[in-house]
Amino acid sequence: MPEAARGTAASGATIELENLSKRYPGNPNPAVDNVSMEIRAGETVILVGPSGCGKSTTLRMINRLIEPSSGRIRINGEDVTDMDPVKLRRKIGYAIQSSGLFPHMTVAENIALVPKMTGWPKAKVKDRVEEMLDLVGLDPREFHGRYPRQLSGGQQQRVGVARALAADPPVLLMDEPFGAVDPITRDHLQDELIRLQHDLHKTIVFVTHDFDEAIKLGDRIAVLRERSHIAQFDTPEAILTNPADDFVSGFVGAGAALKRLNLTRVREVEIADFPTVSVDDPLQTIFNRLRGGLHNELLMLDRRGRPYKWLRRGDLMRAKGSLARAGHLVHDTVTRDATLHDALEAVLIDSAGRVAVTGRRGEYIGVVDMETLLNSVHEMLEADRLTAVEHRHDLEELRHHRTEAELEGGAGG
Known part of the structure; x- marks a missing residue:
């Protein structure tokens, strides 16, 4: 098991931004104006806002890639504003869009970069590289010697x-790290980050312009106006159900109840069993399973136990008994850390109304179907309705008490 998963990795650190500002010469208005924020150790905080609002500038001031014009930054209570910025950056992981890997270095050399700079022994660096590859779901034997150009976009990320995690930093800064990949890969990378954070408990500050991504990943979300003024800093649930003002409501957009599907994970609903066969099973065995089972369909797994094809009873007959031509390829899967929004999207695309759930190596775990997802949606909508009723009741009581107090005040006058 990886070292991080055993709980021996460095835990997260508190981050305090105090009156942080950034001014550029020749511009009368600051890019970031007097931002104060407290981020708890081990939580994931998302900075979200319109383009040009200063969210990336705020992020980069934390590791001083951009030097603040004024204000203070404290990490675990230590003021880092006057620290050597190079030493500071070695203690803070940093991941950006399009990965930022050095093209002339192998995967192993890229990962080993910061541990080597901080003076780790060779043997420890080598072990750490393998551990990190395993942690992010890449086989060390397969990827160790590859160059970035030989990887897909998702693998590069x-x-x-x-x-970013190799030197075991307590803080990880992520600047739109999944913005340049296709939607399916992006969903899987988001799931992977959720799984990693569940194991590692780092303090993550993550910049995005995508509010759905913010809901999915964040323990708390800071919705930023121009110059990084904080419009609302709260949990995803609170922002969805009680936006602070019209600006936040506009950023949340329509369908707040459905956006709550991003707050529930597949692992929190029933993952059902489904009959499976292997590509190595004899053809007659597959025929018998299809004829004798309660289902008129099977899920065929490849040699690594990953979902490969959906096989129906008529498929083998129409394909004249050839597995090569039979069935329908599995085009989409979800992990246990995927949201119900991801699962619902995959189910709606699939004509049979279900999606396969996989583990970190892509291995088959079970399925989630439309009925399960619709039941979850109905439960959420009912919970929202009850919350709204309670909120109206509280407001009516408050108005009633104010009216009584005003009447008593008038009588007393």
């Missing part, structure tokens, strides 16, 4: 996260 995984290596970028592995490099």
